[in-house]
Amino acid sequence: xxxxxxxxxxxLDDTSVAYCxxxxxxxxxxxxPIETLKKAILxxxxxxxxIQYVYPDYELPAEYSEVIESIDHIKIGKDVQVLNEVPKxxxxxxxxxxxxxxxxxxxxxxxxxxxxxxxxxxICLTDIESFADAQQEDYKKALATLNAVLVNLYKSxxxxxxxxLTDRLTLTEMHNCEAGIGNITVAPNGxxxxxxxxxxxxxxxxxxxxxxxxxxxxxxxxxxxxGLDIPNKxxxxxxxxxxxxxxxxYHCNRCIWQNDRLTWDANTPSHQQCVIAHLxxxxxxxxxxxxxxxxxxxxxxxxxITYLDPFDVKETW
Amino acid sequence: xxPLSQTWKEGLAENITFIVTKDCQLACKYCYLVGKxxxxxxxxxxxxxxIDFVLEHEYDPIFAQESVIWDFIGGEPFLEIDLIDQICxxxxxxxxxxxxxxxxxYRFNFSTNGINYDTKKVQDFIKKNKSHLSxxxxxxxxxxxHDLNRVYKGSEKGxxxxxxxxxxxxxxxxxxxSTKVTISSxxxxxxxxxxxxxxELGIHAVHINCVFENVWKEGDDSLFEKQLMKxxxxxxxxxxxxxxxxxxxxxxxxxxxxxxxxxQNWCGAGKMLSxxxxxxxxxxTRFAQYSLRDKEAWIIGNxxxxxxxxxxxxxxxxxxxxxxxxxxxxxxxxxGCAWCQGENYDAAKTHTVFQRATAICKMHKARVRANNYYxxxxxxxxxxxxxxxxxxxxxxxxxxxIC
Ligand code: SF4
Ligand code: SF4
Numbered sequence: 001x002x003x004x005x006x007x008x009x010x011x012l013d014d015t016s017v018a019y020c021x022x023x024x025x026x027x028x029x030x031x032x033p034i035e036t037l038k039k040a041i042l043x044x045x046x047x048x049x050x051i052q053y054v055y056p057d058y059e060l061p062a063e064y065s066e067v068i069e070s071i072d073h074i075k076i077g078k079d080v081q082v083l084n085e086v087p088k089x090x091x092x093x094x095x096x097x098x099x100x101x102x103x104x105x106x107x108x109x110x111x112x113x114x115x116x117x118x119x120x121x122x123i124c125l126t127d128i129e130s131f132a133d134a135q136q137e138d139y140k141k142a143l144a145t146l147n148a149v150l151v152n153l154y155k156s157x158x159x160x161x162x163x164x165l166t167d168r169l170t171l172t173e174m175h176n177c178e179a180g181i182g183n184i185t186v187a188p189n190g191x192x193x194x195x196x197x198x199x200x201x202x203x204x205x206x207x208x209x210x211x212x213x214x215x216x217x218x219x220x221x222x223x224x225x226x227g228l229d230i231p232n233k234x235x236x237x238x239x240x241x242x243x244x245x246x247x248x249x250y251h252c253n254r255c256i257w258q259n260d261r262l263t264w265d266a267n268t269p270s271h272q273q274c275v276i277a278h279l280x281x282x283x284x285x286x287x288x289x290x291x292x293x294x295x296x297x298x299x300x301x302x303x304x305i306t307y308l309d310p311f312d313v314k315e316t317w
Numbered sequence: 318x319x320p321l322s323q324t325w326k327e328g329l330a331e332n333i334t335f336i337v338t339k340d341c342q343l344a345c346k347y348c349y350l351v352g353k354x355x356x357x358x359x360x361x362x363x364x365x366x367x368i369d370f371v372l373e374h375e376y377d378p379i380f381a382q383e384s385v386i387w388d389f390i391g392g393e394p395f396l397e398i399d400l401i402d403q404i405c406x407x408x409x410x411x412x413x414x415x416x417x418x419x420x421x422x423y424r425f426n427f428s429t430n431g432i433n434y435d436t437k438k439v440q441d442f443i444k445k446n447k448s449h450l451s452x453x454x455x456x457x458x459x460x461x462x463h464d465l466n467r468v469y470k471g472s473e474k475g476x477x478x479x480x481x482x483x484x485x486x487x488x489x490x491x492x493x494x495s496t497k498v499t500i501s502s503x504x505x506x507x508x509x510x511x512x513x514x515x516x517e518l519g520i521h522a523v524h525i526n527c528v529f530e531n532v533w534k535e536g537d538d539s540l541f542e543k544q545l546m547k548x549x550x551x552x553x554x555x556x557x558x559x560x561x562x563x564x565x566x567x568x569x570x571x572x573x574x575x576x577x578x579x580x581q582n583w584c585g586a587g588k589m590l591s592x593x594x595x596x597x598x599x600x601x602t603r604f605a606q607y608s609l610r611d612k613e614a615w616i617i618g619n620x621x622x623x624x625x626x627x628x629x630x631x632x633x634x635x636x637x638x639x640x641x642x643x644x645x646x647x648x649x650x651x652x653g654c655a656w657c658q659g660e661n662y663d664a665a666k667t668h669t670v671f672q673r674a675t676a677i678c679k680m681h682k683a684r685v686r687a688n689n690y691y692x693x694x695x696x697x698x699x700x701x702x703x704x705x706x707x708x709x710x711x712x713x714x715x716x717x718x719i720c
Contacts, residue, residue: 235669260668264615265670265671269630314634
């Protein structure tokens with residue numbers, strides 16, 4: 001199905017936890033004014049959006065609680081725990097682990113040990129841009145380590161999800177980050193951004209690629225008073241992404257913020273992004289084969305392919 | 318006569334462009350180079366490092382083409398003739414020393430305003446490199462048309478007289494060369510007389526195009542159509558079609574296009590390399606800062622660090638339909654409607670090369686109408702004279718050159 005706007009991410013504070021690829025460089029507290037929060041919730045209600053609050057690490061003033069609870073929501077940083085290091089044990093079902101590639105590789109066994117403790121683990125790599133082709137083997141091996149544990153857990157009737165391995169098993173079409181298409185972020189200043197990373201960039205004065213007409217670093221795409229205004233919105237859609245639309249790494253995040261930083265075009269992924277996603281896709285294929293042998297049905301067969309970057313097999317005109 | 322659209326090794330040659338200077342004697346009114354200046358001249362060290370980089374990466378996909386065209390542009394490239402001579406000597410000796418696959422399969426290409434064409438240094442250079450050289454002189458047409466735009470820097474004095482005196486010498490050295498003419502709003506009334514004048518000067522191939530920038534005024538399209546029809550009448554009635562060609566008229570124009578089979582990008586940006594005085598690399602000159610109004614330069618690397626292939630990926634995945642709006646995708650006369658990737662980028666709402674600028678739309682549609690008129694009229698005449706077959710044999714259908 002063509003993605004449509006479904007989620008509103010509300011950054012409650014400038015120091016709200018980073019939960020995706022981009023680190024949050026903002027260190028000074030700047031709480032969203034309660035009136036802005038109310039407006040954001042109202043916007044979400046009227047647009048029929050599921051609210052995702054992103055929490056800072058301090059207690060919010062008491063009066064926020066009632067407003068926050070006035071609508072169905074998910075609390076990122078609370079319901080969903082976000083960690084930047086691999087813990088020894090977890091107390092939550094749903095964990096986001098934000099790691100550098102080197103840390104992911106170095107801690108593969110510790111991460112594998114967490115799998116029996118969670119229902120869902122999201123691994124989020126924070127330095128995709130630095131991924132070197134020479135790291136491919138190590139990354140593959142780390143994924144295989146997790147696969148081995150997953151297969152055993154399946155056999156003992158436990159089926160934890162790991163975004164970079166199990167999501168691909170059931171997907172039959174692209175299911176990506178969909179910033180600006182499936183979800184939108186509102187920051188404490190009451191302005192919309194494609195995702196929190198674009199807000200961080202604006203605050204840090206980094207570039208202004210998505211909205212060049214303003215000579216400052218503005219990266220907002222509208223505000224709560226005037227609504228959304230996404231320039232070149234079609235370029236965020238899959239059918240306007242020449243590489244991704246021919247690709248079957250359906251679980252790939254297809255991070256448009258990374259695209260924008262690394263290739264300078266939001267619809268064009270970097271080599272690193274594609275290679276990482278394909279190593280994961282191929283690891284998902286291995287997992288599928290192993291599960292099959294163990295008697296589990298896991299959706300359509302993932303085909304064997306010979307490339308790691310769709311750029312290498314793109315159509316030439 | 319060589320067909321108008323055949324450039325040397327078209328499609329098989331890599332284009333490497335040296336922006337040797339951002340200075341020029343002229344300040345043409347339509348010039349897209351918003352950041353021309355006298356300071357940014359390429360040094361020998363930068364030029365040498367760029368050549369070394371390119372030749373050292375002989376087997377990289379971007380440099381794997383069987384041939385190479387070394388382009389020199391500016392500003393006015395011949396202002397830097399000493400440097401150019403040194404560059405060309407070095408390229409030749411390095412191609413030989415490295416036993417490079419481009420040895421003997423290279424060309425030096427110049428677009429010049431023609432003002433210092435007859436100077437000793439330029440002439441010595443031409444003699445030395447004649448067999449591997451193409452030189453295009455830009456002349457816009459009649460004196461009044463040329464001098465309307467192509468004026469000296471700091472004055473309103475036109476440059477026509479200083480260019481036209483060099484045309485006979487140029488044509489004696491490069492009899493098959495064409496000239497490039499650029500049409501902006503104010504030039505429309507002079508199109509017919511200008512093209513005819515160029516034919517009279519002995520230039521039999523006239524590459525002419527409308528600027529891609531958003532300069533067109535209300536009514537320009539119908540004026541343009543009338544000018545082209547007048548030109549069509551003149552070419553046909555004076556039988557000029559046998560030995561002369563004007564790129565406005567082509568048989569590859571004005572049909573609908575399919576996204577499935579006719580989806581190629583118009584422009585070669587990303588498959589070429591441009592190098593400026595600072596040693597920065599660009600997908601095409603139009604992405605250097607001095608060519609851009611609103612956007613920052615699209616630098617894809619430099620002589621020290623090489624090319625960041627990620628920055629080339631958007632260019633190498635571009636296709637016609639992804640960058641076109643629905644009106645262009647469905648357009649019934651889309652064939653031959655051109656764009657410039659640099660202008661697309663400069664005019665886009667976001668930082669992208671995937672948003673096609675369509676300022677040229679009404680001008681293309683007017684051109685299509687006049688072009689249909691031309692071919693209908695010409696073929697009718699040839700049929701009546703029993704000469705159509707002969708004409709078609711001597712004028713093979715060649716697709717128009719891109720970008
Ligand atoms: S792997 Fe590359 S081409 Fe495929 S979805 Fe991800 S970013 Fe797009
Ligand atoms: S710019 Fe105009 S003429 Fe050209 S393809 Fe688009 S709609 Fe057709």
